[in-house]
Amino acid sequence: MGLIDATKRQLHRDIVADPVLHARVLNLYLNGEAYPHRVDDYFPVAHVEAPELAERMRTHMAEEDKHIALYAKAIDKLGQQVEDLPHACIFNAVIRHHTPESWAVRSHQDRDTRRLRLAHFLAHAHCLEKRVARSLEMHLDACAHAASPYPAKAVAAVLADEHDHVRYTAEAVNELLPRSAAAAVWSVHVAAEKRANLDFSSAQLRRLLRENRSSWPGARRRYYALCAWAMRGLLTHA
Ligand SMILES: [Fe+2]
Ligand SMILES: [Fe+2]
Structure with missing residues (x-):
């Protein structure tokens, strides 16, 4: 295992070791799941021509709502409250900030434009889901040491759905567009996710290190602060 993965694994274990911190991180995931309800441009099902894709997107929406309930119950089992977070603390909104399209x-848009925009939405969703799934894999491993067994059950159920979301969104983009147009769409969203990942991870790590100072083991608290600082540096070159 490389240093970055080893650091992430240890970070999630330190988070899970403290129920307050653990609930705060589950709140970050929960607010991402609830984000589609805050905006008017997610899941444009009414404009999807293929009935199978429209149906898959409806199921996807329902699964994200189920995830909200799973995270809310996990937070409650840790004796904590669900938090309504500002957009700066929601990964979806941070990716949007870094996406030029x-x-x-x-x-009123013509058919080709609607198809292209739909592909952009699905590519955005794919890159987002892929990053969330990677994070949940680390988190699930750490959940074995949580104060309650419920978060591990909840995260495992969410993760199984997210893997499916990652798969079908990629297939849909590649079916909607010719190869060169799809490649152009992918390059926009892969770059946006890369920048957003550094931006979001460093900002949230700094916030939790600052606001929950006493929840962290002292020596690693300083190391994580250094990691957050390094991520900010990488962002200026990304
Ligand atoms: Fe989800
Ligand atoms: Fe998802």
Whole structure:
């Protein structure tokens, strides 16, 4: 295992070791799941021509709502409260901030534009889901040491759905567009996710280190602060 993965694994174990910190991180995941309800350009199902894709997207929406309930119950089992976080603390909103293209599908747009925007939405969702799934894999490993057995059950159930979301969104983008157009769409969202990942991870790590100072083991607290600082540095070159 490389140093970065080893650091992430230890970070998730330190998070899970403290129920307050653990609940705060589960709140970050929960607010991402609830984000589609805060905006008007997610899941443009009414503009999807293929009935199978429209149905898959409806199921996807329902699964994200189920995830909200799973995280809320996990937070409650840790004796903590669900928090309503600002957009700066929601990975979806941070990716949006780093994405130069809009994925809003509107009725007045012509058919090709609507198809392209739909592909942009699905590519955005794919890159987002892939990053969340990677994070949940680390988190699930750490959950074996949580104060309650419930978060591990909840995270395992969420992760199984997220793997499916990662798969079908990629397939849909590649079916919607010719190869060169799909490649252009992918390059926009892969770059946005890379920048957003550094931005979000460093900002949230700094926030939790600052606001929950006493929850962290002292020596590693300083190491994690250094990691957050290094991520900010990488962001300026990403
Ligand atoms: Fe989800
Ligand atoms: Fe998902």
